[in-house]
Amino acid sequence: MSVDTAPSSERRSALKPNAIGLPGVLFQSITTMAPAGAVAFSLGAAIAFTGGALPLAVIFGLIVCTLVALSIGSLAKHLPSAGGYFTYVSHSLGPEDGWMTGWLYTFTYALVIPLTLLVLGPVTDSFLSGTFGLSLGPNGWLVWAAAFAVAIFLLTYFGIKISADAGVILGGIEIVIFLLLSIWLIVSAGSGNTAAAFNPGSALEQGFLGGWQGILHGMIFTFLAFAGFESAAPLAEESHNPRQTVSRAILLSVVGIGVFFVFCAYAGVVGWGFNHIATYPNDPNPWGTMAKRVWGPFAFLAIFAILNSGLANGNAGVNAGSRVMYAMGRIRTLPALFGQTNRHRTPGKAIIFMMVLGTILTLWLGLVYGPTIAFALVGTILTIPLLVVYMAVCVSLPLFYLREHRNEFNIVRHIIVPAIAFVVLAVVVYFQFVPAPPPPLNLAGPICAVWFILGLVVVIYLNRRAPQTLAESNKIFLTGSEDA
Numbered sequence: 001m002s003v004d005t006a007p008s009s010e011r012r013s014a015l016k017p018n019a020i021g022l023p024g025v026l027f028q029s030i031t032t033m034a035p036a037g038a039v040a041f042s043l044g045a046a047i048a049f050t051g052g053a054l055p056l057a058v059i060f061g062l063i064v065c066t067l068v069a070l071s072i073g074s075l076a077k078h079l080p081s082a083g084g085y086f087t088y089v090s091h092s093l094g095p096e097d098g099w100m101t102g103w104l105y106t107f108t109y110a111l112v113i114p115l116t117l118l119v120l121g122p123v124t125d126s127f128l129s130g131t132f133g134l135s136l137g138p139n140g141w142l143v144w145a146a147a148f149a150v151a152i153f154l155l156t157y158f159g160i161k162i163s164a165d166a167g168v169i170l171g172g173i174e175i176v177i178f179l180l181l182s183i184w185l186i187v188s189a190g191s192g193n194t195a196a197a198f199n200p201g202s203a204l205e206q207g208f209l210g211g212w213q214g215i216l217h218g219m220i221f222t223f224l225a226f227a228g229f230e231s232a233a234p235l236a237e238e239s240h241n242p243r244q245t246v247s248r249a250i251l252l253s254v255v256g257i258g259v260f261f262v263f264c265a266y267a268g269v270v271g272w273g274f275n276h277i278a279t280y281p282n283d284p285n286p287w288g289t290m291a292k293r294v295w296g297p298f299a300f301l302a303i304f305a306i307l308n309s310g311l312a313n314g315n316a317g318v319n320a321g322s323r324v325m326y327a328m329g330r331i332r333t334l335p336a337l338f339g340q341t342n343r344h345r346t347p348g349k350a351i352i353f354m355m356v357l358g359t360i361l362t363l364w365l366g367l368v369y370g371p372t373i374a375f376a377l378v379g380t381i382l383t384i385p386l387l388v389v390y391m392a393v394c395v396s397l398p399l400f401y402l403r404e405h406r407n408e409f410n411i412v413r414h415i416i417v418p419a420i421a422f423v424v425l426a427v428v429v430y431f432q433f434v435p436a437p438p439p440p441l442n443l444a445g446p447i448c449a450v451w452f453i454l455g456l457v458v459v460i461y462l463n464r465r466a467p468q469t470l471a472e473s474n475k476i477f478l479t480g481s482e483d484a
Helices: 008-012 022-033 035-076 084-091 096-109 112-132 139-155 160-192 211-226 233-238 242-271 275-280 286-330 348-367 371-404 410-428 440-466 467-474
Strands: none
Touching: 008 410, 022 035, 022 096, 022 160, 022 233, 022 242, 022 286, 035 084, 035 160, 035 211, 035 233, 035 242, 035 275, 035 371, 035 410, 084 096, 084 286, 084 371, 084 467, 096 286, 096 371, 096 440, 112 139, 112 286, 112 348, 112 371, 112 410, 139 233, 139 286, 139 348, 160 242, 160 286, 211 242, 211 371, 211 410, 211 440, 211 467, 233 242, 233 286, 242 275, 242 286, 286 348, 348 371, 371 410, 440 467
C-alpha cells in the first residue's frame, strides 16, 4: 500500500515525504550514536572490563556492526518503511516475529531518553557548579535534565526538517572537537603510546578465556556506543530516494564513526596513561579531566561537545523510536493514537509518550542508584534487546532474498556476512549473563526477559483476537514499494 493510493484521511496523517536528504538521514544515524558522549561514557564504561585493550574491543565492534549494516542496507533497499526492523522481520520471518522485533526496538529507544538525560543533567550540574559556582544542591542535576528534556521535545515535535538540520549541526560540532582533543592527547602521551592497547592480555578482567573474557564482557558497552547506526531506517518515509539514501547512511555512519571510535578509544587510553588505566573508571568525567590537563582554560570545549552530543542523541533517538511506534500504531498493533501525526507531520503523541516515560525513568533510576550507576544499568538494559534485534535481521536477510529476490541472491553477502555477525552477537549476549555482572547491572537480564515475555503475551492475544492486524505488519507505506 502506498501513500498515493491511500485514502485522503490516511495521507493527511502520514509522515511528510521527501523532507530530508542524505545529510539529514546520515546524521540521524551519527547523532544517535552520540560520538562524543559515546566516547566519554559508553566506551569509558567498558574499560572496567577491557582495561587498556579498549581499542581492540572497539575494532571488533566496528567489524560486527559493519556486517550488520550491510545486512540492514540490503533489506532497506527493497523495504523502505518507517517500521524499519519491524517491517524487515515481518516480511521475512512472519508478522509475529516482526511484531516482537518492533516491541524490542521500541523498548530500546524508549530508554534512549533516560540514557541521555543521565549524562546531560550531571555533566551540566558539575560544569556549572565547578566553573561558575552555580550549585542547585545534591540533586541539582535533575533540574538540568528536565531542561534538556524540554529542548529535545521542541526539536522533535515541530517537524523532521528542524530536527534533521539540528542533527547535522550538532553532530558536526562534537566530532570536530573530539577529533582535535584526541590528536592532542596522543601527541601529549609521547612515549606513552603503545601497541599493547591492541593486545587482549591488557584487559582488566581475566577469566577462563584469558583477556578475551574482559573484551567480550566489555563489548556490551562497545555495542552501546555503536547503537543507533541503524536509526536512519525509520526515516525512510521522510527521505529523498529512500532505497539508496537509507542504506548509504547506515553504512557510512557505522564505518565513519567506527573509525572515529577506534581513534578516540586509543587516545583515551594513552591520554589517561596506559599503566594507570585501572583508575579510569573512578573518574565521573575522565575526558573532562584529560581536557583540563592538555587544553587548560579551553577544557570547557570538551564539556560543550559532550552536552552537544547528548542533546543530538536525544533528538535522534526520539525520531527513530517515535517512527517505529507510529508504524505499529498505524496498523493497530500498538494503540491507534500512536499512528497519528500532528499538523507538523510528526508522530506527536508517540513523541510525547516517549518524553514523559523517559523523564520519569530518569528521575526514578537517577534517585535510586545515582546517575553514574543508573547510566550503566540503562545502557546494559538498552543494548541487550538491540543486539537481539540485530540478530533477527541477520536471520531475516537470507530468507528474504531466497524467497523474494532470488535473482539477486549472493551467498557471501546474504549468508556468510549475516552469519558471522549473528554468531559474534550471540556470544556477546551470552557473556552478559555468564558470568553475571555485579549488582545492579545483573538486573538487566531479568528486566529484558520480563519485557520479552510481556511481548509474547501480546502477540498471542493479537494472534487469537486480531490476526488480521498482525497480518498488516509487512505492509509498506511508500510510493512505488512492493506490496506484501
